[in-house]
Amino acid sequence: MTPTNRTLLASLAALAVFASPALAQKGPAPAATDDCDHVAMAYWGGDPDSGLVAETVTICGEDGRVRATLSLVDSAGEIHFQRQYPTDEVMLLASPTDGDMPTRLDYWLSAFSDLDNTTHIPGPEAEFPFYAAEGLTDADINTLRAEARDMACYVQGMESANCLVRDGNGVREIGLMLFPG
Secondary structure, three states: HHHHHHHHHHHHHHHHHOOOOOHHOOOOOOOOOOHHEEEEEEEEHHHHHHOOEEEEEEEEOOOOOEEEEEEEEEEEOOOEEEEEEEEOOOOOOOOOOOOOOOHHHHHHHHHHHOOEEHOOOOOOOOOOOOEEEOOOOOOHHHHHHHHEEEEEEEEHHHOOEEEEEOOEHHHEEEEEEEEEO
16 A cells, blocks of 8 residues: 555545535535644654645634634745635545544644655556646656655645645646546
Protein backbone atom coordinates (compact mmCIF):
# COMPACT_ATOMS: atom_id res chain seq x y z
CA MET A 1 0.00 0.00 0.00
CA THR A 2 1.42 3.38 -1.00
CA PRO A 3 1.95 6.16 1.54
CA THR A 4 -0.80 8.20 -0.15
CA ASN A 5 -3.26 5.35 0.17
CA ARG A 6 -2.22 4.86 3.81
CA THR A 7 -2.68 8.59 4.47
CA LEU A 8 -6.06 8.64 2.75
CA LEU A 9 -7.21 5.48 4.54
CA ALA A 10 -6.04 6.88 7.87
CA SER A 11 -7.93 10.09 7.08
CA LEU A 12 -11.05 8.13 6.23
CA ALA A 13 -10.71 6.12 9.44
CA ALA A 14 -10.37 9.36 11.40
CA LEU A 15 -13.50 10.63 9.70
CA ALA A 16 -15.38 7.50 10.75
CA VAL A 17 -14.50 8.31 14.37
CA PHE A 18 -15.89 11.82 13.93
CA ALA A 19 -18.82 10.87 11.67
CA SER A 20 -22.29 11.95 12.57
CA PRO A 21 -25.68 11.63 10.86
CA ALA A 22 -25.33 15.28 9.82
CA LEU A 23 -22.72 14.22 7.26
CA ALA A 24 -25.50 12.71 5.16
CA GLN A 25 -27.48 15.97 5.05
CA LYS A 26 -27.62 17.90 1.79
CA GLY A 27 -26.61 21.52 1.58
CA PRO A 28 -24.50 23.74 3.81
CA ALA A 29 -24.47 23.14 7.52
CA PRO A 30 -24.98 26.18 9.72
CA ALA A 31 -21.84 27.53 11.31
CA ALA A 32 -21.24 26.75 14.95
CA THR A 33 -19.23 29.46 16.65
CA ASP A 34 -16.88 26.87 18.19
CA ASP A 35 -15.85 25.89 14.61
CA CYS A 36 -14.60 29.41 13.80
CA ASP A 37 -11.30 31.16 14.31
CA HIS A 38 -9.15 28.03 14.59
CA VAL A 39 -5.61 28.00 13.26
CA ALA A 40 -3.48 24.96 12.48
CA MET A 41 -0.12 24.53 10.78
CA ALA A 42 2.23 21.84 9.52
CA TYR A 43 5.74 22.08 8.12
CA TRP A 44 6.34 20.68 4.64
CA GLY A 45 7.64 17.17 5.25
CA GLY A 46 7.37 17.76 9.01
CA ASP A 47 10.65 19.70 8.80
CA PRO A 48 10.78 23.19 10.36
CA ASP A 49 13.80 23.90 8.11
CA SER A 50 11.85 23.11 4.92
CA GLY A 51 11.06 26.78 4.40
CA LEU A 52 7.38 26.04 3.73
CA VAL A 53 4.46 25.88 6.13
CA ALA A 54 0.88 24.78 5.48
CA GLU A 55 -1.50 26.94 7.49
CA THR A 56 -5.25 26.85 7.79
CA VAL A 57 -7.71 29.21 9.42
CA THR A 58 -11.44 28.70 9.85
CA ILE A 59 -13.86 31.60 9.63
CA CYS A 60 -17.62 31.86 10.02
CA GLY A 61 -19.18 33.59 7.06
CA GLU A 62 -22.14 35.94 7.13
CA ASP A 63 -23.99 33.27 5.13
CA GLY A 64 -23.75 30.90 8.10
CA ARG A 65 -21.08 28.61 6.61
CA VAL A 66 -17.66 27.82 8.03
CA ARG A 67 -14.79 28.14 5.57
CA ALA A 68 -11.22 26.94 5.91
CA THR A 69 -8.48 28.85 4.12
CA LEU A 70 -5.43 26.73 3.32
CA SER A 71 -2.18 28.58 2.57
CA LEU A 72 1.36 27.43 1.87
CA VAL A 73 3.70 30.15 3.09
CA ASP A 74 7.49 30.41 2.90
CA SER A 75 9.77 31.63 5.68
CA ALA A 76 9.63 35.19 4.28
CA GLY A 77 5.82 35.18 4.56
CA GLU A 78 5.18 34.89 0.81
CA ILE A 79 2.08 32.86 -0.04
CA HIS A 80 2.83 30.24 -2.73
CA PHE A 81 -0.55 28.52 -2.74
CA GLN A 82 -3.93 29.40 -1.28
CA ARG A 83 -7.44 27.95 -1.49
CA GLN A 84 -10.59 28.41 0.53
CA TYR A 85 -13.06 25.57 1.11
CA PRO A 86 -16.48 25.41 2.76
CA THR A 87 -15.81 22.91 5.55
CA ASP A 88 -19.05 21.04 4.86
CA GLU A 89 -17.65 20.15 1.41
CA VAL A 90 -14.35 18.67 2.67
CA MET A 91 -14.61 15.11 3.98
CA LEU A 92 -12.22 15.57 6.91
CA LEU A 93 -13.80 18.84 8.02
CA ALA A 94 -17.51 18.21 7.47
CA SER A 95 -19.95 17.86 10.38
CA PRO A 96 -17.70 18.58 13.35
CA THR A 97 -19.09 17.85 16.78
CA ASP A 98 -18.45 19.34 20.20
CA GLY A 99 -15.48 21.50 19.33
CA ASP A 100 -13.43 18.91 17.46
CA MET A 101 -12.57 21.26 14.57
CA PRO A 102 -8.95 21.74 15.79
CA THR A 103 -8.42 17.97 15.68
CA ARG A 104 -9.97 17.79 12.20
CA LEU A 105 -7.69 20.57 10.96
CA ASP A 106 -4.63 18.71 12.28
CA TYR A 107 -5.72 15.56 10.41
CA TRP A 108 -6.32 17.62 7.26
CA LEU A 109 -2.83 19.16 7.37
CA SER A 110 -1.10 15.83 8.06
CA ALA A 111 -0.82 15.46 4.26
CA PHE A 112 1.86 18.18 4.38
CA SER A 113 3.92 16.71 7.21
CA ASP A 114 3.56 13.06 6.06
CA LEU A 115 4.52 13.49 2.41
CA ASP A 116 3.93 10.96 -0.31
CA ASN A 117 6.09 10.44 -3.39
CA THR A 118 5.27 11.09 -7.04
CA THR A 119 6.20 7.48 -7.88
CA HIS A 120 2.83 6.59 -6.32
CA ILE A 121 0.72 8.66 -8.74
CA PRO A 122 -1.92 6.20 -10.00
CA GLY A 123 -2.03 5.45 -13.70
CA PRO A 124 -5.07 5.87 -15.94
CA GLU A 125 -5.98 2.19 -15.49
CA ALA A 126 -6.15 2.49 -11.69
CA GLU A 127 -9.46 1.93 -9.93
CA PHE A 128 -9.21 5.46 -8.57
CA PRO A 129 -7.31 7.38 -11.26
CA PHE A 130 -5.23 10.51 -11.13
CA TYR A 131 -6.32 13.54 -13.18
CA ALA A 132 -3.45 15.82 -14.20
CA ALA A 133 -3.76 19.54 -13.51
CA GLU A 134 -4.52 21.82 -16.43
CA GLY A 135 -1.49 22.23 -18.66
CA LEU A 136 0.20 18.98 -17.61
CA THR A 137 0.45 16.14 -20.11
CA ASP A 138 0.78 12.38 -19.58
CA ALA A 139 4.48 12.82 -20.37
CA ASP A 140 4.76 15.45 -17.60
CA ILE A 141 3.12 13.09 -15.10
CA ASN A 142 5.40 10.23 -16.18
CA THR A 143 8.39 12.54 -15.65
CA LEU A 144 7.14 13.37 -12.15
CA ARG A 145 6.79 9.63 -11.41
CA ALA A 146 10.37 9.04 -12.59
CA GLU A 147 11.70 11.97 -10.52
CA ALA A 148 10.28 10.46 -7.30
CA ARG A 149 9.59 13.91 -5.83
CA ASP A 150 7.97 14.62 -2.48
CA MET A 151 4.27 15.27 -2.92
CA ALA A 152 1.48 16.43 -0.61
CA CYS A 153 -2.03 15.24 -1.46
CA TYR A 154 -4.60 16.88 0.82
CA VAL A 155 -8.32 16.05 0.89
CA GLN A 156 -10.09 18.83 -0.99
CA GLY A 157 -13.60 17.45 -1.33
CA MET A 158 -15.63 14.37 -0.52
CA GLU A 159 -13.89 12.02 -3.00
CA SER A 160 -10.60 13.60 -4.08
CA ALA A 161 -7.26 14.94 -2.94
CA ASN A 162 -5.36 17.81 -4.57
CA CYS A 163 -1.69 16.93 -5.08
CA LEU A 164 1.13 19.47 -4.87
CA VAL A 165 4.90 19.34 -5.36
CA ARG A 166 7.63 21.82 -4.54
CA ASP A 167 8.72 23.81 -7.58
CA GLY A 168 11.95 25.54 -6.63
CA ASN A 169 10.97 27.63 -3.62
CA GLY A 170 7.30 27.56 -4.65
CA VAL A 171 4.54 25.00 -5.01
CA ARG A 172 2.81 23.58 -8.08
CA GLU A 173 -0.49 21.75 -8.37
CA ILE A 174 -0.06 18.54 -10.33
CA GLY A 175 -3.57 17.08 -10.23
CA LEU A 176 -6.37 15.33 -8.39
CA MET A 177 -6.29 11.83 -6.95
CA LEU A 178 -9.67 10.19 -6.49
CA PHE A 179 -10.56 7.98 -3.52
CA PRO A 180 -13.79 6.30 -2.46
CA GLY A 181 -16.07 8.74 -0.69
